[in-house]
Amino acid sequence: MTDSQIVITPVTSKADRKAFVDLGQHFAAQTPYSVPQLRGEMLELIDPDKNPFFEHAQVRLMIAYREGRAVGRISGHIDELALELPPEQGMGPGTGMFGYFDAEDEETGHALLAAAEQWLREQGMTRVIGPISLSIWEEPGLLTFGHDHAPTIMMGHHPAQYQGWIENYDYTAAKRLLTYDLDTTKEFSPLIQRIVKSCERNPKIVMRGADKSRFADEVRIILTILNDAWSDNWGFIPFTDSEIAYAAKKLKPLIHPEIVRIVELDGRPVAFMITLPDVNKVLKEIDGKMLPFGWFKLWRWSKKPLDSDMRVPLMGVLKEFHNSRLASQLAFMLIDGIRLAATEKFNTQRAEIGWILDDNQGMVAIADAIGSTINREYLIYQKSL
Template sequence: MPYALIALAILHETADPLYIMSKQIDRQKNNLIYMHTVTSYREMSTFIDIPWQIYANDPMWIPPLRLERRLHFSRFNPFLEHAKWQAWIAYKGKQPVGRISAQVDTLHRQRYGADTGHFGSLECVNDSEVFVKLMHTAEIWLAEQGTRHVTGPFNLSINQECGILVEGFETPPVVMMPHSPKWYGPLLEQCGYQPAKDLLAYWIAVDFEPPRIMRTVIQKFSKQIKLRTLRRDKFSEEMEILRDIFNDAWSENWGFVPFTQSEFAELGNSLRWLVPSEYIQIAEVEEVPVAFMAALPNLNEIFAQLNGNLFPTGWLRLIRQLKSNKVQTARIPLMGVRKQFHNTPLGMALAFTVINAPREIGIARGIKKVELSWILEDNKAMRNILESIGGKEYKRYRLYKKAL
């Protein structure tokens, strides 16, 4: 019978040693992990898209804008004026299952030693073998650049997204803050990495009641401090003022690397049309700018609806929701008081003043809560200020280190 002959043929083929061997090789190829260096536009597209796979089942993840990520990882990023980097994709068979970058920063090496380097842009499925392969590949490249002390993740520098989320997985990240699966921290430690520094994020209700000490200090120095908003007609000059204050204020903080003029200008230009002038408050003493606070509407509330795409209609939704004040949360990513005022009563008054200033503005624009991030865990002075006005620590990010 034909059916019997077909069955015998199939049985013979599947019992054939060469057939069995070819299937075993196919299975091995499908399980083989290999690293691919990103060198082309198409490969960078794959690199950018990997998080959509990693976070497919994580409702807290907010897809970034693909266009913004494309620019961030391009030669136009001003960070690359003083740094170099390389990116890789991990494949299991034909399937991309992870990514990583490694970078060395001349400005960082000038401050902390010529043997420093960083890893970043880390995303990986829950597979220790893939994770080890990613880290090992980055470490080999860093060692070739003379690196002996690695820290990370930095995407691509400490002035951009950084850290692994280790607490606060149950809430989505705010704009320009990272999100991570729970397995990243443990897998990094299995690769020999140790905690280097923890970064904290605080939630604060906009309608908080200023505590007595805050009201007293602000009142005491009210005649010395003049508060103003950003002058858009002198935008470039204002950006330089903010950069100078920030670099001075943060110069003694752990891991500090100064913003270059082009980096801060690029940051300002990218947010220029998205941030109202009153969201940037500048405090002056004797008509000299000495402190500032910059807030951002939490664009992630809108990005969550766009799946990474501004076109064809995403940009219209973005503008419409910003103009209609539908965004209910915000973030304060930049704040600083000049170093000469640190640990002084006037310095405390300046900090209180720029923190207190956005309350009425936020309420008028429908903002309910604000995230202040990130704050170094050992920055007790700032943490005390935030907690005194009702701030609650709700997320913790961790940077790791390893000696090669």
């Protein structure tokens, strides 16, 4: 497909995938506050033989060239599990996606969007949403607020001009995702402290750290709660068994039992909260390179990430409790317990909570109640094909 001097070609080989990743890193290096990610990790995410996302998805990666020089990239993809969702949850039949959007200029950006849209039409799609790169659990949305500071682990970071380029191509906002900044050194209000103390005094409620000696079992407990707790949320796609195993393997080095908690009610797991130390701090120091000594710095930091910011990517309470006071009580208990542990053990000063759907009233109310403030906003766009 061509647009003036722009030629867009599909990624079909291992060498092409390397070029696709290297191009993304090139654009990231030109974006203020962006953090270089590990090249090997990025290659693995787009490798059909390694990322289990490809087991239920069709993916078309594309690179734009102008006079032989790479000037942009994009993915078009169809998640078969997303097609099974009810339309009121944001996806459903006929919904394809675009992601990995990078472009040197608006003309290139529009040519890339047109190419992704055309491929999706050819696959029978009638609607497109994005950017989502590649899974909703990886990097959903385009950064539209918060460009003036670095992202935390597993959060995207995009040039400010991309928003105008996408909106100028007839895309409209489908969903707003928020992250919240929390000063972990400050105690919560007396009201929340009383709620937490009440939970701690209840003999039926036990909060414990994750047990790394039975890590696979703990991961399944957490994701079983997650798949239930989030099942009615916009854009929710349940983890498959192979994705659970993949996520467990990838995240295990970053798991510290003190900051990953499970709550049991009468011995039954009913809530959880995962907190991850912000590896982006180290990736910035080593410039995203494992060699010659980056691997050692990363390994040493992962053992005890002192002075690290934290990110809370996931938390949940079983759906049967969502309309009761217990849900918010358990959330406050989890947040306060992990806040104290992170501050005392790792000298953490701040944490980022999210992403949170802007219309998730329960979580937004909890974020407001603990004194956190919105520090980043991401938009997922939509367009009829």
